[in-house]
Amino acid sequence: MIPPSAAVPSRAFVSLIGAGPGDPGLLTLRGQQALQAADVVLFDYLANPELLRHCPQAETIYVGKKGFSEYISQEQISELLVAKAQEGGGRRVARLKGGDVFVFGRGSEEAEACVRAGVPFEVVPGVTSAIAAPAYAGIPVTHREVARSFAVLTGNTKEGGAHYERLSGVDTLVLLMGVRNLDQIAADLIAAGRDPQTPAATVQWGTTPQQRAVTGTLATIAQVVREAGLQAPAVTVVGEVVRLRDTLRWFESAPVLAGPLAGKTVAVTRTREGASALSDVLRARGAQVLEVPLIRFAPAPDLAPVAAALHDFGGWLLLTSNQAVRALWTLLDEAGLDARALAGMKLAAVGPSTARSLAERGLKADFVPSTPGARHLAAELPVERGEATLHLTSQLAEDELERGLSARGVPYTRAELYRTEPAPLDPGTLERLRQADVVTLASGSAARHLAALAGTDFRVAAMGPQTADAAREAGFAQVIVAHEASLDALADAAAAVVEGMEGSGVQDAGRGQTRA
Numbered sequence: 001m002i003p004p005s006a007a008v009p010s011r012a013f014v015s016l017i018g019a020g021p022g023d024p025g026l027l028t029l030r031g032q033q034a035l036q037a038a039d040v041v042l043f044d045y046l047a048n049p050e051l052l053r054h055c056p057q058a059e060t061i062y063v064g065k066k067g068f069s070e071y072i073s074q075e076q077i078s079e080l081l082v083a084k085a086q087e088g089g090g091r092r093v094a095r096l097k098g099g100d101v102f103v104f105g106r107g108s109e110e111a112e113a114c115v116r117a118g119v120p121f122e123v124v125p126g127v128t129s130a131i132a133a134p135a136y137a138g139i140p141v142t143h144r145e146v147a148r149s150f151a152v153l154t155g156n157t158k159e160g161g162a163h164y165e166r167l168s169g170v171d172t173l174v175l176l177m178g179v180r181n182l183d184q185i186a187a188d189l190i191a192a193g194r195d196p197q198t199p200a201a202t203v204q205w206g207t208t209p210q211q212r213a214v215t216g217t218l219a220t221i222a223q224v225v226r227e228a229g230l231q232a233p234a235v236t237v238v239g240e241v242v243r244l245r246d247t248l249r250w251f252e253s254a255p256v257l258a259g260p261l262a263g264k265t266v267a268v269t270r271t272r273e274g275a276s277a278l279s280d281v282l283r284a285r286g287a288q289v290l291e292v293p294l295i296r297f298a299p300a301p302d303l304a305p306v307a308a309a310l311h312d313f314g315g316w317l318l319l320t321s322n323q324a325v326r327a328l329w330t331l332l333d334e335a336g337l338d339a340r341a342l343a344g345m346k347l348a349a350v351g352p353s354t355a356r357s358l359a360e361r362g363l364k365a366d367f368v369p370s371t372p373g374a375r376h377l378a379a380e381l382p383v384e385r386g387e388a389t390l391h392l393t394s395q396l397a398e399d400e401l402e403r404g405l406s407a408r409g410v411p412y413t414r415a416e417l418y419r420t421e422p423a424p425l426d427p428g429t430l431e432r433l434r435q436a437d438v439v440t441l442a443s444g445s446a447a448r449h450l451a452a453l454a455g456t457d458f459r460v461a462a463m464g465p466q467t468a469d470a471a472r473e474a475g476f477a478q479v480i481v482a483h484e485a486s487l488d489a490l491a492d493a494a495a496a497v498v499e500g501m502e503g504s505g506v507q508d509a510g511r512g513q514t515r516a
Contacts, residue, residue: 011090018126019047023207038094046098062428078113100128133206133235138249147171164192172239182222199242262286267436315388320350325357372485378404444470461493
């Protein structure tokens, strides 16, 4: 049990947040704000992990609770919630719960634990699947002509027919967590007086691209669900409103669900600090996106060599990642400088994405190679005889750029501007990652970190041939490379993986070429 605390640190605070039914767009604005302010986030199986993009600064802890198995007990979750809030000088803890906090979510027990421990808390209601899943299936739970009341029930069958008799006047019944007991529930409802021919529907993974729905009658719905292979999480609706699905269904026929990525899980590897714009492109194609922070950036332990190298430098400044641009601007800002400090230098970007990072800061790259990548930058850089180059990068930068320039007799200097470190994966993210249909990689370091953290048994879509080669060297056997360095092209490569174009080599999505 959680012991009462008479002296809880003043900053300790818990936000019990309803994460909604699955569609990340259904999180409330207040829920998003609470996540952005959190130091720690506890999330369960039914909370869409995409929501963690709102709290890249937070420690994230997976607390499971899938179906009828418990990754961690409810009492342990409550204890952990309070312990994290009381940790150190007090921390802000966000508890992400699928659906709504107080609709069969045991959120009240977690709130009571906070009360006993003297930890202040708030409740952020969420959109419950009891309403959202039917709505996305084209089933309104009420209708002025056929249903003026509804009740939400759990799949608990212990109370039997007597419980259902008390609901005889309710027009629409919504059953949560009832798939496993649907035969018994239907029989009890019929025994309690419900017409066996009452329309019924079951919706699995409602509001997500994996949504599936079947219809029948109260007498047949359990058999229909079995034949369709539907499992939890699912919502069952019993009532005349189910007939409206024939005319009101909308989500399952939406264009976003028509492409090869519809309903597929795409893992987007990214840095710990930022969300990926690729995720939005993939969501627009109907994919379920899992953002996986594989690497995090830290300042170089000693930036004096960088400052010295930049002092009065007049050659080519080589920038080979967006992080290099961000870290350079941080360095300038902390020194009280701005872009004018780079006057007299020529700026080379490794590809269009890095060039855009410069443009966002008011500077146009003087050179971008025709094909993104260090080897192409080294081969095509319009450097004059004796002109120096300075490469600002991390401690893990490959030597391809240096070798290419040295072969041309170009003076090359490398300075460590930032460090690239692995970001540990929590068990929940690792479990979901291994279930992904395809993993996207935007850099060689991401490929190496993925191999080190989770192995190489993944189908991979890579941003450019250099990343694809690094993935193969790391041990990945199934790799498709995007035909150009753009988010749409990488999404095309992910779609090609899903459609079965992958092989033992590295293929060029959109061109059908295999790289040896």
